[in-house]
Each structure stands twice: as structure tokens, then as C-alpha cells.
Amino acid sequence: MKKQFETNAIRTQLKRTENLEHSVPMYLTSSFVFEDAEDMRASFAEEKDRNVYSRYSNPNSSEFIEKVCQMEGAEAGFAFASGMAAVFSTFAALLDSGDHILSARNIFGSTHSLFNNIFPKWNISHTYFKIDELDTVENRIQANTKIIFAESPTNPGVDVVDLEVLGAIAKKHNLIYIVDNCFASPYLQQPLKFGADLVIHSGTKLMDGQGRVLAGMTVGNAVLIDKIYRFSRISGPSLSPFNAWVLSKSLETLAIRVDRHCENALKLAEFLEGHEKVNWVRYPFLQSHPKYDIAKKQMKAGGCVVAFEIKGGIEAGQKFFDSIKMLSLSANLGDSRSIVTHPASTTHSKLTVEERAETGVTDGMVRVSVGLEHIDDIIGDIRQALG
Structure with missing residues (x-):
């Protein structure tokens, strides 16, 4: 039987250990051990689905990711050390030199700085559109446009973007559609239902809810998430096991x-x-x-x-x-x-x-x-x- 949002947030847990704990323990380990040489080889060759190194995956971050994926209706996800680590890594993993981003103008200040001060160094350009003029969006699409991006509600003006309209445009032009869902949280809004391919969160905000830890999350299409995962396991912006444990507990409420x-x-x-x-x-x-x-x-x-x-x-x-x-x-x-x-x-x-x-x-x-x-x-x- 399909469970409701609140129930999944509480009852989605790691498999209990031999201690039969009621609350999931913290896995504060940087690495994991192997049974023998063949087990080690197969694990690094990704022939086995298991934890190898906590920069790649950890039981606590895996539980947190699974919960958010259920909440958003996503196929897969990856957890980051901060919301901006999620924003940067998501774009950096999917873009190549010469690509173009089409973004709503009403975005977080640090994301704006990323688009204007960092990505131009790699020959990645952007164009903004006004969220009150979505009828002009298609005219701003270029031959090298790869991503369309928006936040809703926006930071800090609390404006609202019609996610469905942008979703239809992205699909028509075969663009990757990314939505920053931080202000709403998965409880209030699921952008994947309106055509988004990926959803980004700052877990630092409502997900934690008590101002304790930094975190970020990207969930969505499994093929795209795999690219983000492979970029991130090399560049190293992954979420710590402790913060993942805190956040997984936070999602229960x-x-x-x-x-x-x-x-x-x-x-x-x-x-x-x-x-x-x-x-x-x-x-x-x-x-x-x-x-x-x-x-x-x-x-x-x-x-x-x-x-x-x-x-x-x-x-x-x-x-x-x-x-x-x-x-x-x-x-x-x-x-x-x-x-x-x-x-x-x-x-x-x-x-x-x-x-x-x-x-x-x-x-x-x-x-x-x-x-x-x-x-x-x-x-x-x-x-x-x-x-």
C-alpha cells in the first residue's frame, strides 16, 4: 500500500543492524572494508552496489537521499555539503565550454555571482529572462542553450514562476530544466510534476529547520544524476555523514x-x-x-x-x-x-x-x-x- 508523505518521511530508514536499533545510527567512517581482493576489485569497478568511501556514498547520506527522492518523486539524487555546492556541481557536471544557460533573473545572489563571475572563465554564458514575461523565453533560446533554470518562490522577493509553462518550453526545445525548490521544500511543491528534470535544495533551510547544519541536494532524472554523481565523487563536495544523519531525522518533522x-x-x-x-x-x-x-x-x-x-x-x-x-x-x-x-x-x-x-x-x-x-x-x- 502506498504510504503518505509524512509516513514515508518517518518510516524510510536503513535496514537495522544486529543491534535492532529503533533510531538509525551514525556511520562516522571515512572508508569501508572489503572481504577479500576480489570483493575490493569488484567494488571499485562498480560491479557491486556497496559503500566504498564516504566521499562517494555513506549509509546516512543514502538514507537522506532516498527520503528526498520519495518526497520529490525523483529517480535518484546526490547530497552536497551546502546548497551552493549543489548548485555549482549540478551546473558544472552538465555544462561544457561553449554552452549557454537561460535563467530567470530573479535568483539567489550567489547563483547570480556564479553565472556572472565563475562560469565565464570556462566560456559558459547565460541570458536572463523576466519571470513576468515568459512569452519572451523562447526568443532567448540560443543554438548552444543547454539548461533552463528558475527558482520558485524567488529569493528574496517571494515572486512565483509558472513552472508548468517553463516545463513545456524546455521539453519543446530539448533543454535540461532545473528548478531551485528551496523556498517551498518538497512538502509544498514538487517541480518534477511540472516538467522539471532536476530539483535543487539547500538543506540548510527548511529541511534542517533549526539552523544547525549546512547541506544541499539535487534529485531528478537518473541519467543526469549519474553525471552529477561522477563529477562530485571526483571534486569532493559531498555531504558529511553526521549532517546527513541530522537532516534525515529533521525530515521526519x-x-x-x-x-x-x-x-x-x-x-x-x-x-x-x-x-x-x-x-x-x-x-x-x-x-x-x-x-x-x-x-x-x-x-x-x-x-x-x-x-x-x-x-x-x-x-x-x-x-x-x-x-x-x-x-x-x-x-x-x-x-x-x-x-x-x-x-x-x-x-x-x-x-x-x-x-x-x-x-x-x-x-x-x-x-x-x-x-x-x-x-x-x-x-x-x-x-x-x-x-
Whole structure:
């Protein structure tokens, strides 16, 4: 009988050892031993499906990967030491010199830096498209375009991309379609259902959920994942066994945590929408969101991030952040603790003023990762900080 999301997250475990442990143990070993010379030869020749070296695979990372694959409906996956290790390794494994990336403009600042500062060294180019103008995407496809890439919801503006439309374009032109699903998590959205070939996550965010470890994940088409795996076992960005163990345990509570995140975030968004000192509020499941219908089509709920702009410019923004008492001033998100971030001076500070404007990052924008505290306390801190 097919089990539900929450059940699989809890009951997908490694086979018990002779100790019959209820909770999966940590396998803090760098390498594994072999029965004899032939066993060792066959294992390195990949004639056997077994653990050889923890840079390649480890029981803890294998369990974590299996869980995420089940959640996303993916054939295979590979776990990385951070979200950006997943982004970099995925693209580097699939691209050759002379290839071209077609990407949404609204992407994480470090991904933008990767496209603009690192890949050009290898003669890999990119073109951006606006997510509000998907009808122009096909016109931007070049003869050497290999990958189409997008995030949804976007960081930090919490905009929404119609994943199905991009999926149809990618399929029509035989492009590899990659989606960064970090803001939604597999619980709220499964991009493979909308045509994606690969899905990338920063496990550091909602997957961990408590700000403890760094991790990344790419899942999807088995043929593509095999290329990513072979690149990564050589270049070495694999996830540590300890962090994999932590994350696998974290996934057991993902659904119940994200439900509360979303409940709190919607209430905060509704409060901010009526506040006299706020210019605008952006949250996918707020009916005023311009992509509300698309968000409802492809997401279960709106996620944990709310973006808004304070009236009064930089001075008002600085006063707001200096007045925060309970919420954390940090650049992370998806934590049990609510976090406020100023994207223009932190996560997107490496972008020029013009580049920030293109992605909707204004000087007065505030990104709130809404945590699991009581909503009255979250709203109370933001209310007093707004003055």
C-alpha cells in the first residue's frame, strides 16, 4: 500500500543492524572494508552496489537521499555539503565550454555571482529572462542553450514562476530544466510534476529547520544524476555523514513544521498588508499577490518567507532593524526561530543597484523568515519595530 508523505518521511530508514536499533545510527567512517581482493576489485569497478568511501556514498547520506527522492518523486539524487555546492556541481557536471544557460533573473545572489563571475572563465554564458514575461523565453533560446533554470518562490522577493509553462518550453526545445525548490521544500511543491528534470535544495533551510547544519541536494532524472554523481565523487563536495544523519531525522518533522511556518507566515502577511508604514507585502498565498493563482496551482501552501517594503527608505529601514527585539537578525531562513534580513545589504549586496532593481530588491525591502514562535509574539515584535 502506498504510504503518505509524512509516513514515508518517518518510516524510510536503513535496514537495522544486529543491534535492532529503533533510531538509525551514525556511520562516522571515512572508508569501508572489503572481504577479500576480489570483493575490493569488484567494488571499485562498480560491479557491486556497496559503500566504498564516504566521499562517494555513506549509509546516512543514502538514507537522506532516498527520503528526498520519495518526497520529490525523483529517480535518484546526490547530497552536497551546502546548497551552493549543489548548485555549482549540478551546473558544472552538465555544462561544457561553449554552452549557454537561460535563467530567470530573479535568483539567489550567489547563483547570480556564479553565472556572472565563475562560469565565464570556462566560456559558459547565460541570458536572463523576466519571470513576468515568459512569452519572451523562447526568443532567448540560443543554438548552444543547454539548461533552463528558475527558482520558485524567488529569493528574496517571494515572486512565483509558472513552472508548468517553463516545463513545456524546455521539453519543446530539448533543454535540461532545473528548478531551485528551496523556498517551498518538497512538502509544498514538487517541480518534477511540472516538467522539471532536476530539483535543487539547500538543506540548510527548511529541511534542517533549526539552523544547525549546512547541506544541499539535487534529485531528478537518473541519467543526469549519474553525471552529477561522477563529477562530485571526483571534486569532493559531498555531504558529511553526521549532517546527513541530522537532516534525515529533521525530515521526519518537515510536514508538521512547514504547516506551522505557513500558518504563521500568512497571518503575518495579512497583518503587514494593513499597516500604514508598509508600502507593499509579498506572500504567495496572499490574495493580493500577482501570482496568487499560479501559487495555488503548484504549491500546497505559501511557505515561510514574507517580503515587504517599509515606507521611509534607508533610514526607516535601519530604525526598524535596530528596533527588533525578539526576531533574529541573520541571513538564514527556514529556521524554527523567526529571522529578519535586509537583502540589499546582505544576501544581494554583491549586486549593483541596477541589478537589485531588476530583481525587485529595493533599499527598503525586508525579508522575514517566519518561524515557529507564537504568532502573537512574532507580530508584536514587528509591530513595535515599525513604530
